């Protein structure tokens with residue numbers, strides 16, 4: 001279906017007619033029908049969005065992916081809306097059915113594998129008996145004919161075993177390598193039941209797992225995948241998440257970045273740029289080689305059949321409790337680095353994205369800005385990858401390319417996104433390390449991790465956001481409940497040991513990859529003390545600082561400690577005045593939502609800009625004194641040295657315009673400081689949170705459309721006409737009268 005709908009754009013432009021096309025489960029819009037050739041300006045996936053009908057406006061229909069995307073629409077009249085509702089509802093229903101079919105397929109495949117596995121066990125038993133029989137008959141000195149018969153039996157059992165094994169692997173390949181498990185939209189719980197458990201001591205592996213292990217070992221040895229295609233049954237019609245169309249740029253203020261959807265439409269499994277993903281086990285190869293890894297494994301299993309059975313010992317069972325980490329769809333610990341320590345782009349991004357469901361599970365809207373930032377960075381890097389998948393197999397190749405083309409230092413570059421993604425991951429790693437070492441105080445662990453990692457890059461506003469997030473930090477019980485693979489597992493006695501087991505694999509892998517990235521950024525002096533300059537209090541490195549108190553990191557206010565550590569100039573729970581004077585951030589300063597004054601609509605000048613608060617804080621200009629090596633020049637780089645992550649020279653939507661001077665708002669001369677407000681429009685959290693007060697001039701370099709609520713992540717522009725006095729105060733760009 002297609003036709004005109006009026007779309008809410010922003011407070012300046014209001015409702016605008018747009019040409020909408022509903023096709024293949026996606027609703028896309030264009031400026032007008034005539035301009036459709038220019039490409040769509042935005043789109044939304046109907047399968048994952050909510051369709052809401054307005055209670056009073058008979059023309060209105062809202063499509064929302066909560067926390068992600070919002071389309072507020074009005075049809076020309078009620079009848080027209082009805083048509084759209086039918087079309088949208090049908091599209092959603094079809095897609096829902098589709099997903100159910102896929103889920104069913106997954107279930108069936110899993111069942112089929114189980115059946116094949118029990119057949120394999122039978123053949124193993126049989127083989128063992130037959131081998132014993134041969135031994136016995138040799139000892140007894142039976143006739144040659146008798147031995148030959150038994151030999152033939154062994155041969156045919158082996159053939160059947162191998163055939164069954166082959167079938168099993170075909171099913172497993174399709175089930176587990178087609179990325180079906182990672183298709184759930186953001187917010188879905190991790191797909192637990194179907195993911196093979198890789199992080200387990202070897203003695204816990206069942207047959208299927210052993211085979212999978214050996215398949216992987218074999219993949220390492222044999223790169224030959226050329227013959228597999230002809231023999232494989234039809235792949236289920238399940239597009240990998242990498243097969244989906246690239247998400248569209250946010251041309252209008254539709255909301256925060258769309259969920260991470262990656263991959264060109266034409267990208268088929270096996271055609272990818274990452275040779276790891278193209279490697280498939282070739283059964284024929286195994287048969288011919290005779291003595292490869294798989295065969296060796298089979299021999300071992302025959303000689304020790306008890307190892308292939310699931311552990312019966314309750315103690316072993318205890319140790320085997322799965323956690324989120326053993327069942328998440330992609331893990332850092334599964335990433336195979338290239339020979340030159342290259343980090344495969346897609347595997348890395350997948351592993352990052354696989355973390356998101358935990359944030360969703362923890363549920364607080366306060367985590368929305370974290371998620372938005374984290375996913376936004378994944379998406380930026382992914383978009384770079386999409387621009388030429390073959391050229392960007394590794395993260396290093398992306399950074400080097402941007403260095404060579406002098407775009408690494410441009411705002412919104414993949415290099416910049418990776419810088420922040422890495423900082424976020426460093427924070428996560430530090431936090432999880434605390435938990436791993438037995439810390440049950442989640443609040444404290446988050447706080448410590450923040451103090452050691454992110455805090456030094458944040459200015460007073462973001463520290464305030466962190467303080468807010470910290471207030472919503474879960475209890476240890478809720479946190480572990482979010483890390484189970486099956487509900488209630490956290491109560492099982494083996495859960496803690498399961499966590500320990502899994503984290504002891506996950507964390508070192510994370511550390512390893514973060515270390516590689518640290519070195520890369522060090523090598524090319526890409527660590528920036530200018531990024532978030534206006535937020536960040538100080539620059540050092542994001543490696544965990546040494547313990548000594550006199551080092552350059554701890555010299556940075558609060559850089560080694562979190563909120564609760566008193567011995568510092570300013571902890572992260574303190575909203576720091578731009579001058580460096582601290583204001584204690586506590587629930588006491590959280591006030592009821594005040595009646596807001598009329599909205600200050602900043603008239604847009606120049607091009608759109610991204611969120612930035614520019615202050616004249618002198619403290620920010622102080623680094624930690626860390627001596628950095630001079631930047632290594634990338635091969636054939638002709639780029640003059642420039643400010644890191646400066647605005648793109650020709651900044652479009654994704655860039656930052658600098659030509660227009662930011663509008664200036666000066667504190668009143670009466671000496672009473674106005675307060676910068678962050679207000680979440682979500683009713684239950686509709687609090688007025690004082691982040692800081694200041695007597696310095698603050699320049700709010702924000703146009704109203706660029707602002708999204710740091711609490712609930714909803715865009716300012718997504719607020720409704722008539723809601724001005726209720727929910728329009730959703731961002732750092734709004735000034736309130738003093739309390």
Ligand SMILES: CCCCCCCCCCCCC/C=C/[C@@H](O)[C@H](CO[C@@H]1O[C@H](CO)[C@@H](O)[C@H](O)[C@H]1O)NC(=O)CCCCCCCCCCCCCCCCC
Nearest residue numbers: 355358369370373374412417420424428465466469531532
């Ligand atoms: C238990 C949940 C606890 C949540 C803890 C919250 C951590 C709070 C961090 C503070 C809020 C950050 C909000 C955003 C800040 C941004 O201003 C900042 C800078 O953004 C960058 O700006 C660039 C322009 O200057 C821009 O181009 C770039 O793209 C942009 O990123 N961003 C950051 O500081 C990065 C913060 C990332 C935080 C990632 C947290 C990782 C997820 C934590 C999950 C906890 C759950 C653990 C369970 C996991 C199990 C696997």
